[in-house]
Amino acid sequence: MRIGELAEHAGVSTRSLRYYEAQGLLRARRAANGYRDYGDEDLRIVREIRSLLDLGFGLEEIRPFVECLRDGHETGDRCADSIAVYRHKIAELDACIAHLSEVRQRVSGQLQRAIEVRTTDPRCEFSPCVSE
Amino acid sequence: MRIGELAEHAGVSTRSLRYYEAQGLLRARRAANGYRDYGDEDLRIVREIRSLLDLGFGLEEIRPFVECLRDGHETGDRCADSIAVYRHKIAELDACIAHLSEVRQRVSGQLQRAIEVRTTDPRCEFSPCVSE
DNA sequence: CTAGACCTTGACACCGGCGTCAAGGCCAGC
DNA sequence: GCTGGCCTTGACGCCGGTGTCAAGGTCTAG
Numbered sequence: 001m002r003i004g005e006l007a008e009h010a011g012v013s014t015r016s017l018r019y020y021e022a023q024g025l026l027r028a029r030r031a032a033n034g035y036r037d038y039g040d041e042d043l044r045i046v047r048e049i050r051s052l053l054d055l056g057f058g059l060e061e062i063r064p065f066v067e068c069l070r071d072g073h074e075t076g077d078r079c080a081d082s083i084a085v086y087r088h089k090i091a092e093l094d095a096c097i098a099h100l101s102e103v104r105q106r107v108s109g110q111l112q113r114a115i116e117v118r119t120t121d122p123r124c125e126f127s128p129c130v131s132e
Numbered sequence: 133m134r135i136g137e138l139a140e141h142a143g144v145s146t147r148s149l150r151y152y153e154a155q156g157l158l159r160a161r162r163a164a165n166g167y168r169d170y171g172d173e174d175l176r177i178v179r180e181i182r183s184l185l186d187l188g189f190g191l192e193e194i195r196p197f198v199e200c201l202r203d204g205h206e207t208g209d210r211c212a213d214s215i216a217v218y219r220h221k222i223a224e225l226d227a228c229i230a231h232l233s234e235v236r237q238r239v240s241g242q243l244q245r246a247i248e249v250r251t252t253d254p255r256c257e258f259s260p261c262v263s264e
Numbered sequence: 265c266t267a268g269a270c271c272t273t274g275a276c277a278c279c280g281g282c283g284t285c286a287a288g289g290c291c292a293g294c
Numbered sequence: 295g296c297t298g299g300c301c302t303t304g305a306c307g308c309c310g311g312t313g314t315c316a317a318g319g320t321c322t323a324g
Binding site for chain 2: 310311313319321
């Protein structure tokens with residue numbers, strides 16, 4: 001399978017595939033003419049990469065999953081390192097969500113206060129202050 | 133007030149101040165020798181910029197707040213444009229939080245499934261599968 | 265006069281996953 | 295042999311706020 005075919009099967013650009021290779025996540029045999037040559041396992045690897053990227057993982061975090069697949073496991077998350085990445089990501093997500101929630105509270109409070117001030121501001125008595 | 137003093141009072145780097153100016157958020161009179169010269173109003177503007185940046189606003193979003201302050205209002209959020217930015221940001225935060233929550237659910241599900249598979253995988257009968 | 269603390273503009277680096285263009289090699293069909 | 299579609303490597307751009315370095319001007323205290 002050449003790079004264009006793999007790209008089409010996996011639904012990614014050839015640029016991305018070369019990038020994954022540059023990052024050490026993908027390896028390719030070379031045909032006699034220098035073209036990259038991929039097998040079915042590589043398609044599974046790329047699919048694993050894509051689904052994790054879509055979930056918000058970075059390529060560095062995805063590395064253990066790829067190694068796990070390459071070790072012959074049926075899925076990339078069957079190895080301890082991958083599990084650890086899952087746990088780490090969940091903690092990260094929790095922290096991020098908590099942070100955003102607090103920010104949301106703060107902004108919401110600012111908004112309330114700003115609206116109240118505007119409705120009582122004498123300079124607003126002849127202009128529409130609330131509706132917008 | 134020169135740029136170093138303003139930076140110290142506001143707790144930011146001079147680099148940042150020059151950047152805010154390049155983005156059109158800060159304006160400076162120039163002394164005879166070419167040095168930037170700031171007033172107290174500029175300090176308030178920089179403080180506004182910082183607190184909004186810390187909340188996760190981008191400089192473009194902060195622009196209305198600065199203009200509001202420059203229009204002579206007591207706070208940067210007393211103008212309709214600023215209020216609109218608040219609302220927009222809250223919606224953005226809600227969307228982001230919702231997205232992250234869903235991702236968290238998905239990752240959490242993957243983790244559960246992966247752990248279950250590992251505990252029943254025959255290859256694990258001689259190795260510690262769960263504890264890590 | 266000079267050291268040194270301030271100021272000036274300009275420009276590169278970072279991060280991460282690509283898009284995109286350039287210049288060139290390989291190969292199948294006409 | 296030529297066209298066109300695939301492939302190769304290399305390199306720049308993006309985004310956003312800032313660190314950092316360079317090369318030079320300004321001013322003050324000793």
